[in-house]
Amino acid sequence: MKPPLIFFITLAIIAVLATRQFIKQRQEVAVNDASPVRSLPVEIKDKREVSTSALRSRQRENIPVETMRYEAWFHPLNGAGDFKLVLKASDYHQLARGEKGELQVQGTRFIAFRPR
Numbered sequence: 001m002k003p004p005l006i007f008f009i010t011l012a013i014i015a016v017l018a019t020r021q022f023i024k025q026r027q028e029v030a031v032n033d034a035s036p037v038r039s040l041p042v043e044i045k046d047k048r049e050v051s052t053s054a055l056r057s058r059q060r061e062n063i064p065v066e067t068m069r070y071e072a073w074f075h076p077l078n079g080a081g082d083f084k085l086v087l088k089a090s091d092y093h094q095l096a097r098g099e100k101g102e103l104q105v106q107g108t109r110f111i112a113f114r115p116r
Contacts, residue, residue, distance in 0.1 A: 032107035040076050042103045044095050044113075047072040072110075074103055085110045 050069040070092035075082045077100070087095075087110050095113060104111035 028108065032109040035107035035109075037104055037106045037111055040074075040103045040105065041078065041100070042074040042076050042113075043100045044097055045073040045075045045082055046097060047092065047095055049092070 048071055050071060052067050052069060068089065070087045070089055071084055072087055072092065072095055073082050073084050085105065085108065091110060091113070099115050101113055101115035103113050
């Protein structure tokens with residue numbers, strides 16, 4: 001019995017989208033690596049933890065796995081627009097809303113935050 005054509009079309013679409021996302025991530029990493037480290041005076045506007053759930057299969061049982069993504073919004077004190085960065089948990093927990101300080105970034109990569 002032949003699988004239906006829609007099955008192959010769905011697989012092709014998934015493969016194309018996955019490849020596109022992989023290339024986009026690799027390009028962002030390359031741009032960040034090539035960017036200089038910049039320091040900006042900022043205020044921490046907001047921060048949040050985003051839960052991403054997934055199922056991991058292990059010998060006939062599905063185990064729910066929850067991972068967290070940590071985000072913070074920064075307001076440059078020079079008047080530029082607010083921007084969001086994704087952080088590691090250890091960096092995220094050291095930040096407080098409303099805190100002002102010096103933010104170091106490399107492209108879109110968080111390097112450090114030093115409060116004033």
